[in-house]
Amino acid sequence: MSDQSKGFDTLAVHAGAKPDPTTGARATPIYQTTSFVFDDVDHAAALFGLQAFGNIYTRITNPTTDVLEQRVAALEGGTAALAVASGHSAQLLAFHSLMAPGCNIVAAKRLYGGSINQLTHSFKNFGWGVKWAENLDAASFKAAIDENTRAIFIESLANPGGVVMDIESIAAVAHEAGVPLIVDNTMATPYLCQPLKHGADIVLHSLTKFMGGHGNSMGGAIVDGGTFDWGASDKFPMLTEPRPEYNGVVLNKTFGNIAFAICCRVLGLRDLGPAISPQNAFNLLTGIETLALRMQRHSDNAQRVAEFLQTHSAVEWVSYAGLPNDPFNAMKQKYCPKGAGAVFTFGLKGGYDAGVNLVKNLELFSHLANIGDTRSLVIHPASTTHRQLTDEQKSAAGAGPDVVRVSIGIEDVEDIIADLNQALSAL
Numbered sequence: 001m002s003d004q005s006k007g008f009d010t011l012a013v014h015a016g017a018k019p020d021p022t023t024g025a026r027a028t029p030i031y032q033t034t035s036f037v038f039d040d041v042d043h044a045a046a047l048f049g050l051q052a053f054g055n056i057y058t059r060i061t062n063p064t065t066d067v068l069e070q071r072v073a074a075l076e077g078g079t080a081a082l083a084v085a086s087g088h089s090a091q092l093l094a095f096h097s098l099m100a101p102g103c104n105i106v107a108a109k110r111l112y113g114g115s116i117n118q119l120t121h122s123f124k125n126f127g128w129g130v131k132w133a134e135n136l137d138a139a140s141f142k143a144a145i146d147e148n149t150r151a152i153f154i155e156s157l158a159n160p161g162g163v164v165m166d167i168e169s170i171a172a173v174a175h176e177a178g179v180p181l182i183v184d185n186t187m188a189t190p191y192l193c194q195p196l197k198h199g200a201d202i203v204l205h206s207l208t209k210f211m212g213g214h215g216n217s218m219g220g221a222i223v224d225g226g227t228f229d230w231g232a233s234d235k236f237p238m239l240t241e242p243r244p245e246y247n248g249v250v251l252n253k254t255f256g257n258i259a260f261a262i263c264c265r266v267l268g269l270r271d272l273g274p275a276i277s278p279q280n281a282f283n284l285l286t287g288i289e290t291l292a293l294r295m296q297r298h299s300d301n302a303q304r305v306a307e308f309l310q311t312h313s314a315v316e317w318v319s320y321a322g323l324p325n326d327p328f329n330a331m332k333q334k335y336c337p338k339g340a341g342a343v344f345t346f347g348l349k350g351g352y353d354a355g356v357n358l359v360k361n362l363e364l365f366s367h368l369a370n371i372g373d374t375r376s377l378v379i380h381p382a383s384t385t386h387r388q389l390t391d392e393q394k395s396a397a398g399a400g401p402d403v404v405r406v407s408i409g410i411e412d413v414e415d416i417i418a419d420l421n422q423a424l425s426a427l
């Protein structure tokens, strides 16, 4: 049932899964095993030589994880996907397939704080550079590209909140330069936005957030759009040059429109190793079954909360693309017509101290560094997630001293608003 003609909600329940052939189990079993027995010596040789698909060792493939991969690929409209231990390891493996020392990534300044750290500090140790696009428009990305650029990296709905990126125009700039556009679709999920349909080449996820949706399991995914022509230049040797460890196989020739996903698996995941546990793959699959129901409720609740905050006297501004007067409302209509998601920021007239106190006063909201839980969550980025950034980086990332970020849950919206009202009024 991974048939692309099926509706989104049907795919969310069925894609990649079928009753277990051995036991008839209807839910996908948790294949809690590290390794798999070969049929015979020839079968083993074919698996190791990439001449046959199959399971060898759970670091590289696992049947529970395989269902998760097929499901995420189907929901994004991609050709294949790779599930890994976390969103950050998905980013690591995706860039590992594209980069070499001296190469750079052109990235949006509006990113998850952890991604800014990863790109700025850890990737430097691999000799991978990052060039930040000055602004969020396509021209800024174009201006940052040079001959060593190997990818553009953006979020669809950008963290900490309120921004909807112009995927189509930025994809055009990437393609003109012969590099892929990689979109982190964590905050939107494919229910609200499908970046591949707007020209993106690769989609990344932290499945930890809305995809799993219950705040109980870590995971990440890389989705291959299947359309990028890796062989059009010599920029991507991992995909286009013979692999000595696989008898000279050339990945893009052998695997065509799933070459990128294969590269991330058989080189990246094999050697860097951030495999997802089968138990987490199962938990995330269970969450994804209700993705459409949850995301609509998250977005509808967030819309109501944003409208409420806009009218409160302690609030200076609200940045939510679902508000008609928001600068990103037109982008929202184009890229996320069903809703602007659950995560957004607002500014308090009382600045840094008011931010800290609001978090203290809230009762229903949990104060923690996560998004995409069924529960409503709050954080004051300047004193927590974005604390390690410079003041300039904080403001560029939308995390100035007065900024509060919320991830609106699926509780009764009246209860969410009542909690915010008491906490704001007590400031």
Ligand SMILES: *Cc1c(COP(=O)(O)O)cnc(C)c1O
Pocket: 085, 086, 087, 088, 089, 112, 114, 115, 155, 159, 184, 186, 187, 205, 206, 207, 208, 209, 218, 219, 220, 371
């Ligand atoms: C959380 C998050 C990540 C990192 O994902 P982990 O699963 O925590 O490693 C990356 N991008 C965005 C937008 C996120 O919200």
